[in-house]
Amino acid sequence: MGRAPCCDKANVKRGPWSPEEDATLKRYLETHGTGGNWIALPKKAGLKRCGKSCRLRWLNYLRPDIKHGGFTEEEDKIIFSLYSQMGSRWSLIASQLPGRTDNDVKNYWNTKLKKKLSLEGKxxxxxxxxxxxxxxxxxxxxxxxxxxxxxxxxxxxxxxxxxxxxxxxxxxxxxxxxxxxxxxxxxxxxxxxxxxxxxxxxxxxxxxxxxxxxxxxxxxxxxxxxxxxxxxxxxxxxxxxxxxxxxxxxxxxxxxxxxxxxxxxxxxxxxxxxxxxxxxxxxxxxxxxxxxxxxxxxxxxxxxxxxxxxxxxxxxxxxxxx
DNA sequence: AACTGCCTCAACCGCCTATTT
DNA sequence: GAAATAGGCGGTTGAGGCAGT
Known part of the structure; x- marks a missing residue:
């Protein structure tokens, strides 16, 4: 038996989130929290989105403690150091960087640090x-x-x-x-x-x-x-x-x-x-x-x-x- | 100004694990 | 104990922006 899909993909919106959707999700989560169930959340919040998508949007972008903007030299060192120890365990690495998400760290590594590393290595x-x-x-x-x-x-x-x-x-x-x-x-x-x-x-x-x-x-x-x-x-x-x-x-x-x-x-x-x-x-x-x-x-x-x-x-x- | 190629990063996909039934 | 479900994670993709020509 195959795995059941997490949502009805035919009836959910995909792609970039609109400011309205962001506001709706944020308002709902600040009022009600997740309720321990992301899958049911979009329906309750009135969003035509997959629960996973809502979770990702909240965790990676809407959370109030998210730090946007460039990484510091200190963060570079931490990322590099942790990567050298544990590899691509982005969530673990991100947990050591307040305000940074695993997606942020992963993207940063793939687009910047990896290149920096190869430049160092020549x-x-x-x-x-x-x-x-x-x-x-x-x-x-x-x-x-x-x-x-x-x-x-x-x-x-x-x-x-x-x-x-x-x-x-x-x-x-x-x-x-x-x-x-x-x-x-x-x-x-x-x-x-x-x-x-x-x-x-x-x-x-x-x-x-x-x-x-x-x-x-x-x-x-x-x-x-x-x-x-x-x-x-x-x-x-x-x-x-x-x-x-x-x-x-x-x-x-x-x-x-x-x-x-x-x-x-x-x-x-x-x-x-x-x-x-x-x-x-x-x-x-x-x-x-x-x-x-x-x-x-x-x-x-x-x-x-x-x-x-x-x-x-x-x-x-x-x-x-x- | 138009085109092209590269870069960034938000978002999705699918797998794995943990939890619940 | 098995199946179903949800959460979490890492890999990948592609739209949009930017720089170079």
Whole structure:
């Protein structure tokens, strides 16, 4: 048996609401409330509208506490932050933004923030390789959806003194980009839909890609696509490190010496919204001092211009094999 | 001024879940 | 417990407005 329609579609008005209809609905709701039944409401109120349509109109437009107008920078950050944690749960996100509706937030995300994000990301580049760069953990215990393979990508920043050639997995073409000289290497975790991360299973480079961190004083073990960074000397990596990738698929992370790494055990990715993101421990840092808000298995993708710092001070794998 | 393409956002659709019968 | 119903939600659509040519 099919589902009964919520209203007689042949006898209800559709399309934009007129000011008269708005006034009628508003007057009725302010006097009587919903009566706990939206479906019966339009008849009682004298409206030739579907009950669902009335509900939507009230919730998204007529409610007195609705905030109209542009979103603030602060709201941007909240939306982005929450989206990174829970994905497109618009009603939940909207509940954290007084006066905003799920429809508002959804529209704003789809028309503005998503573009802002892609502009921050510029492009998604995977390390040149014939094989798929990365796949989700086969036996991951993550609860978040992981329907799309995650791709570690490399994105240089703007300060340049050379160039690198990368393989753009999206356009399937080589791209030459400047060597970054500001923050260092940027393995961007890029996925169209979601990225499953947990503190143990992170990401690996496929066979054929070696990550040489010798210049950092760290040890590299890649016999199982596993990278183990174990040296205290690794702290020599700095914000001024540069990245180079050669055509033998050898990723090197040279350093020109420098500062200590904060947040041992973490990789911080600059979300582009003013706070770095720690995908390894699935933590969101409000600032680089490490003000932590815990998250669970976040979804995000397409981030660019990442500031990443590897933990090099413990005898443990930073990047494990899937 | 006319045309075109893009953008915005209100509204709809259909699915899922919770509640009621 | 099953079926019916209503509420809630996210995805999508399309009309109208705007900017560029």
């Amino acid at each position: 492009t998604s580049l995977a390390i040149k390789n014939n094989t798929e760069i990365i796949t989700p953990a086969k036996n991951s215990t993550n609860s978040a959806p992981c329907s799309t393979p995650s791709l570690p990508c490399i994105l240089p920043k703007t300060e340049t003194n050379g160039s690198l050639t990368f393989w753009d997995s999206i356009t399937q073409s080589s791209v030459t980009l400047p060597i970054l000289s500001d923050v260092g290497y940027e393995p961007i975790l890029n996925t169209a839909q979601s990225l499953c991360l947990d503190p143990v299973d992170q990401f690996s480079f496929p066979a054929g890609i070696n990550m040489d961190v010798s210049e950092l004083g760290a040890n590299l073990i890649n016999n199982q696509n596993k990278i183990v960074l174990s040296s205290q000397e690794g702290s020599s990596i700095s914000d001024s490190s540069s990245i180079a990738i050669d055509h033998n698929k050898c990723l090197s992370l040279p350093s020109n010496g420098g500062t200590d790494l904060e947040h041992a055990g973490t990789m911080l990715i600059d979300s582009g919204f003013g706070f770095p993101y720690d995908p390894v421990n699935a933590l969101l840092f409000e600032d680089k001092a490490g003000e932590v808000a815990s998250t669970c298995c976040p979804n995000f993708g397409g981030f660019g211009y990442a500031d990443i710092k590897h933990q090099l001070g413990q005898n443990q794998s930073v990047i494990n094999q899937y």
